[in-house]
Amino acid sequence: MAAAPVWSVDPRTGKPREQVAVEATPAEVDTAVRAAHAARGALADRAVRAALLRTAADRLEAAKDALVEVADAETALGPVRLTGELARTCYQLRAFAGIVDEGAFLDVVIDHPDATATPPVPDLRRYKVPLGVVAVYAASNFPFAFSVPGGDTASALAAGCPVVVKAHPDHPALSELVAKVLRTAAAAHGVPEGVIGLVHGFDAGVRLIGHPLVAAAGFTGSVRGGRALFDAAVARPVPIPFHGELGSLNPVVITEEAAAERAEEIGTGLAGSMTLGVGQFCVKPGLVLAPAGEVGDRLVGALTDAVSRVEAGVLLDHRMRDDFVAGVAERAKLPDVESPVTPGAGGEHTVGAGFLTVPAARLAVEGEHDLLLEECFGPVTVVARYQDDTEVTAVLSRLPGNLTATVQLSAREAAGAGVGASILAELTPLAGRVLVNGWPTGVAVAPAQHHGGPYPATTSTSTSVGGTAVERWLRPVVYQGTPEALLPAELRDDNPLGLPRRFNGGLEN
Template identity: 60%
Template sequence: MEPEPVLSRDARTGETRAQIGIEADAAAVDAAVRAADATRDALADRPRRAALLRAAAQAVEARADALIAAADAETALGVPRLTGELARVAYQFRFFAGIAEDGAYLGVVVDPPDPAAVPPRPELRRWKVPIGTVAVFAASNFPFAFSVPGGDTASALAAGCPVVVKAHPDHPETSELAAAAIRDAAVEVGLPADVLTLVHGRQAGVDLVRHPLISAVGFTGSIPGGRALFDLAAARPSPIPFYGELGSLNPVLITERTAAARGAETAAGLVASYTLGQGQFCTKPGLVLVPEGQAGDQLVATATEAAAAAVPGALLDARMREHFLAGFAARAALPGVRTLVEAAAAPTGDVPQAVRAGLLEVDADTLDGGELLEECFGPVTVLVRYRDMAGVEAVLARLGGNLTATLHAEPDEPDAARWISRLARFAGRVIFGGWPTGVAVAPAMTHGGPYPATTTPTTSVGGTAIDRWLRPVTFQTVPPELLQPELSHPS
């Protein structure tokens, strides 16, 4: 079978822009993995890795115009959004450069010998070492921050792991340009360019996960696609960790007091959050608990007006557009569901692929679960009207793992602390009085959560993201002079 061409398409029109290359066959994937794996010794130098990450930041900044132009054409996310996302990438590279340089992530522990311990304890020295060459799957909705130059790549390189990226088919040209920037940065600091290699194609992703030299996988995408790869990783003769971010509903609880005190403000914030980027954020609030009664009614009316006025826009590709419209229609047809604003195709002269945001409402007592409790990728959210907090609990009890959960309450409400604790049971990040869209790159950040939010209780954003690409090794009674300097200090 002839390899398929890799095509760059215009997200606004659906038209082909250019052929970037051809999809990688098994031989090409093998070559990319082996080339990357051969750089492991070169990446062992921590100062050199820090220099690489800083050079990568400078490289993407220097090529910002070309990167943003390609990404805007391929994703329709807009120049302002993409400019901010690329700035995040540069910050993230420098952030992980500092982590690599500092070395605290190594977690060095030295236990002196203790003959009196039961059993007697020999001298033990432990630290963390790179897990090996890793595969990173680029995300559709973040052509920079969760793709070739994204957090998985930055944290893996900081850990000392070479990276093979599987480009996303929605932005192949952007992927090639970003990969070239990082590879050139590697050469600039005296490292092999192959510390990062790039492959295209659906089957290439499967071959990548199965490759015996791949030691871990980072993935951001859909539940079906991620679960298929997760199962492949587990079924290998030597199973490997699969760090997948798969799906999240990101529930929001609005109390009656907040609806009465700040209903208009809260409604405006909600609509701005769930329509941001045409609802294509993994942290989009997809289910919102709103009280019954006058205050809740007014909040819903304000949200309905704002949603109806939201500017239509293109989704990332025609397939996602079709899935969004079909998903909205299926949810709107469920028993007890009321359509407040109908999502629909909204073609314009410049954007024939545009869609209009939707808004649905259902009573907590008649919420039948199923699709309403599953993520719908695109600009829609479901308002769930509850009578009392028992109704809230009944809904929350049916939720799976989530990246985020949000509480809009007044600080002096007697049950606020209890609800914060309750939301933390199934979410990796709990927000009070704000909105989940927007994930800061910071040491305390958690961008993960119980399955299906992620496949492991780890984060893909923030300093501890580096831990995914490391494994602990303990050295017992090894003379210090035979060890790395970080481990050789006297016990």
């Protein structure tokens, strides 16, 4: 049977643009993984890895116009958004190059023998080594930053791990173009082009996670797809780490004082965050706890005005559009649910933004309204109106893990008075990033960033954004009693590579 064709589709019309490739056969998946595995040695030199990452950023920038044009044709995200995302991606590549240069991610620790300790300490030298080939499952909603050249690929290369990317079917032409750019960057530094593998097709993705030479995987996508791959990863004869970002409701709590102080500002800010990118951000605020009564009415009124002005938009593909339209319709039919601005179909190929309201008491106990506690991908949020703080606590206690959790406080509460501290204490167990008086959309690429959270937000405790993302693709190794002449250069007493390290209990930079 001939391999199925892979088509590039215009989401604005639903019509195919061109055939880009064919779905990878089992033999082709095997070839890609083996080529990546064979390229490991070429990444052993940190200087080569850093140079490769910087050259990749340079060449992506040089190809910007062509890449953005294809990305827009396949995703309808718009040139402005995509140009910014490409800039973020290049910044991220260079940031990991700097991390590789610095070397602190190797976590070098050296302890000389100490016969006086109880028990005695032998000569111990610890650092981290790359796991091996990393399978990367590209996301639909960030065709640069969470796809072929994104954070999983950049951090894996920084760790010294080749990658094989399973392309997302929503942007296959872009995936092919970007892979070619990355391979030219590799070739410029004598690294085999197989260091960046690319395969298409659902079956190829399943085979990839089961390949015996794949040592770890990174995924960004749905709960259903991510959980299936996670289960496959741990069911292998040799289980492997699976770092999946699956789904998130990203709750927001608005205190009564905050609503009274700046209802219009909060309503407008919420509208901008929940509709940004047509509501297709993984950190979109999907559940908002807002006060009932007059101050809450003012906030809902401001949100209504702002959302009503949002134009209909195109989702990434027609399957997502159909799921969104059906999902909001099902939620709107629930008892006591109202639609101040009705979300749903905005046209044949578009969707309209909107939001739903419901008494918070409906969400405080298990029942049919639990559907409102599930993520709905697209420009919609649920505003749960609470009567008192006990209802806020009851709803929060029922939420699963999230990428983010946000609280909007008054100036008095932000200064330490009132309920601010108690709400932060309730939100902290729910999310990997807790925000005060901000909005979760927008994930800065910075050393202190954490983009992850308790399940189902992610399947691990690691981050997919920020410098510490490199830790996902490393494992520690300790050498005990090893003669200096046999040690890796990273672990020698004279520190020939000038690495930051902990030496006999003290930090050295």
